[in-house]
Structure formats: structure tokens, C-alpha cells
Amino acid sequence: MALSGLAAGTLAGCGKGYTAQEPNNPRVGDFGVPSWLGEAPVIEESLITETVETEVLVVGVGTGGIPAMISAAENGARVLGIDRQNSPRNVREDIGAVDSRLQQASFEEFPQFRIDKTNIVQEIATYANGFVNYDLVKLWANESGAMIDWLTDIIQRDGKMVMEFEGGVGNVDEPGIRKAFATGHSPQPTELADEEWGFAESILAYAAEQGAEVRWRTEFIKCEQDESGRVTGVIARAVDDDRHYLRINASKGVILSTGGYGNNLEMMEDRQPWNQKLRIAAPGSGGNPTGSGIKAAMWLGATIDPIGAAVTFNRACVKPDQTAGDGVLGRWFWFGEQPFLKLNLKGERFCNESGPYDYMLHAAYMQPHHTYVDIWDANHAEQAEMMDEVGCCRLFPFDNGARNNIPMAVVDGMIEKLIEDGYVQKADTMEELAQKLNLPVEATVASWQRYNEFATNGEDTDYWKEPHRLLPLTTPPFYGVRTGAWFLATIDGVSIDTNMHPTDADGNPIQGLYLTGNDSGGFFSVSYPNLMTGLACGRTMTFGRRAGMLAATGQA
Structure with missing residues (x-):
């Protein structure tokens, strides 16, 4: 039954957020807007040395951009995608x-x-x-x-x-x-795919089969409009060679899917400073989203969501002498989402460890140094299966036999590497583990003993954790690590209507321009619903497909 009525991607933007010179208010620049926004850059005509003609231009060839390209091409348009990278980065697969x-x-x-x-x-x-x-x-x-x-x-x-x-x-x-x-x-x-073939390769190849073209290493600068205000194309710049500017005219429409602003630290500090305090920089694949699509739409008069939001997972860790926070370099810790015992840096339990990923992180924000410690024991593989997690953190096949993302055996290998590199600590007693993690020994042991009493009795009278995830940690060796947020993507963005057009303060659409993915807003705020697996990616691809169709057909 249909209801009545009507987020990763790859970056295709450039540069860092604009900062006004010595603004009176650090959050308000010389132009009366946030200092990260500034004004659209002025590019002299003499610097634009190339002109490209297309019908639908897609800026950002990633999670939202590739479906948009396919949809536009399937609906008969001549399609060009541009991206500052040289290949798709981190196309989501849940x-x-x-x-x-x-x-x-x-x-x-x-x-x-x-x-x-x-x-x-x-x-x-x-x-x-x-x-x-x-x-x-x-x-x-x-x-x-x-x-x-x-x-x-x-x-x-x-x-x-x-x-x-x-x-x-x-x-x-x-x-x-x-x-x-x-x-x-x-x-x-399947067995027919080689190691180089994956989801991104498959859908990008299909886009090419439909006649869509891609121009890599081309960064987006700003949109252009005609006298009526309709977006007619963009100014872009070659990343390599002579760094020349080019004008790309798109007669049917421009679709922005540049991936949000997660790597624009000025925007992050302004829009969601709490997440910056939880964030651990864990090396990984992905683009370099700087908010270029969001800023470009706002330069045309579009509005932005009132509150910053992000997909954050409790999948990053630091060493025992470190705490979470922007600028801290740590490691990826896939096992962190399993709801084992979690203590603050005073050795105290502080919440129900079972729940949406960022609920745990938000609770940790209220604790000293916004950092907590995961603790588990030798029975962790058996217990992880009993905990029956869902989504991308599940370590065993799903109920219907579908494959999970990463098997338990692989995760154990990751843990061993983290032990070797000094992140995860291993000990034969809880006293020794507390010392290795720089936690107060007496408080840590008391919290662990109380937790085990709850597990034995099958009832958590402190934080009401569900019994099937309230499991005793009594078998050495014991393991522990300091944990914080692994940052996937920003998920707030520019206000759009159901035709994917950005809208101004009066709710009017900016014609000729479409937004999808983490450039667009109106869908998420405060917390990411990770118990709806793949929601951000599903929204991005659904809206990308719709934007491509609407731009190609001119229906809206």
C-alpha cells in the first residue's frame, strides 16, 4: 500500500570552507552568513577556456550520482557525470x-x-x-x-x-x-566476478552501457543561472594539468550529489560540534566531502536544515593514553557495536549498551572526555551470535541465510592486529586489564562484578538491558579498548521538495537544479535510525533515481 501524498556519496567539490577575514562573530562572516558559506566565487570569463554541452549534468559520481546518471540516460537524456576523484569512492552497499x-x-x-x-x-x-x-x-x-x-x-x-x-x-x-x-x-x-568487480563497478558500467559519460578529475565550483533564475549549468575546474576552468551547460538540469560536508571542519564545528568531540579519525576509504554542493545551492538562495546530523558508528578506537575528539588519529574497530560491557573513564557503567549506535555515542558525550571503554572476554564470538545484532554490524549470516558484511573470523583477525599495535588490551584478570587501560582498578572491578551479577540473575536493574544481550564476562583472557565515534557522513543538508529541487525561504523551488544524497535535507536530524539498515543509502539512491528521471523528462 502506498502512503498518500509525496547520506556518502562521492565528493565532486573543491577546496575548504571560505573563512571571512577576522569576523566580529566567529560564526558569522563579513557577508552576514556563516563564515563557512561566504559568497559564490567570481570566475573571470577570460579564465574559462573550455565549454562542454550536455543535457543532464550529475555532479558527484557516487552513491547518489550513479543512479541519477543511469535513470537520466534510461529516460533518453545525454548525460555527463563529473567528479574530482579518479574513480567512485565508497559507494554504499547496504x-x-x-x-x-x-x-x-x-x-x-x-x-x-x-x-x-x-x-x-x-x-x-x-x-x-x-x-x-x-x-x-x-x-x-x-x-x-x-x-x-x-x-x-x-x-x-x-x-x-x-x-x-x-x-x-x-x-x-x-x-x-x-x-x-x-x-x-x-x-x-558471484563466482563469475573477479576481485576487481563490485557493486560500484557494476552500476557504473551499466551507466556507460546506457550512453552516460564521466569526466573524472574535474571539480565543481558553482552553478550558473539564466535571467529567470533557472540553473543552466556549472563552472568547474580541471584538477590536473593546467587547472583550467570550464563551463558545462546542461540544458535539462544539474543534479548535485557531492556527499555532504564531513571533511569541512569549519562547517562541522558550526553545524554539529558535539560530533566533533566524539570523533576519532580512523583511516578508511571515501571521498573528501567539503560541502561544495550545499554551499552552491545556498548561494542560489536555498535554505538548510536547522540542526546538523551525522551517521556515526561506535567503530573507532584509540590507545589507552588517548581520548576521542577531532584531530585524534585512531583505528577502525568494527567489533565496537557489539553490546558488551561499556564503562566510562572512571570505571563506571553509564547506560544500556544495547541500542542504536549513536545512542551509545550520545550517552558517551555526557561522560568524561567523551570516551568509553569496551570490555569483553574469551567467549565473545559465541556471545556475539547470541546477541543477534542486525544490519552491517552483524557478524553471522542473517535469519534467511543472507550473507553478513564481515564474518566473525575476520573480525577476530582485526582484534589481534589491534592488540599487536597497542590499541586493544588483553589481560588474565580484570585488575590487570583496568591497569592497562588506565582505568581506576577498584571502580572497574566493582562495575564488572555488578554487571556479572545482573547477567547471572537475568535482570539489569541499573539500565534495563534486554536479557539475551546481558551475558556474563567471566572467562579469561579479558579484552578492552577505548572507543569513540567512527564518522561515516553528514546527513543534514539543503531543503528540497519531492521533485528534488532545492527550495528557498518561501518554499519555492530553484528550477533546473536537483539535489540527492547528503547534499539534501529534510530527512534526518538528531539521530540516525541505524536499526533500519541502509536507510541513508536507500534514500540517496531512491532520490537519485527520481532526480535523474525528472531532469531527463522535464516532468518537474
């Missing part, structure tokens, strides 16, 4: 949707996987504390299933990939703080 063919085929055997659209839309709005455009959330609920079916047909066309539905909602008798929804879909390679 894709959230409702009522795909794969989901519907599972309902007879697994009725608990069925999703009520009204319920999930309301749940998304609740996570955001109401700071959503309900019509956008309904649009995702109504169109995401068809988007997955479309992608499934694309990636399975040559037998090298298969789409799997990640069927799992955890323990339905003890659901915990928030309900989980079986939304996740994951493209997986």
Missing part, C-alpha cells in the same frame, strides 16, 4: 527499502519481516525529533522498493552480482530500546 520483490518473497516464511509503511515513517520522524519533511520520508517508503527491484535487475544482468535481502530483525521477544526493521539489501559478488 541499501534500505520497503516492499522490494525480495522482501515480499520472504513474508510467508518470515512474517516478522513485513513493514508497515505508516509505522516506519513515524519511527523515522521520531528519531529526528520531528525535524523532517514527512512527504520526503513517505516518498522513500513508497518508491524505495521499486528502486531496489530496478537495481537488482541491473546488477544481475551479467551474472556477476546478486542482490541479497538481509532478513533479520533481532529478538522479537526482547526488542530492546528501539524496534528493528528488515530494510537492508546488499549486492554480493
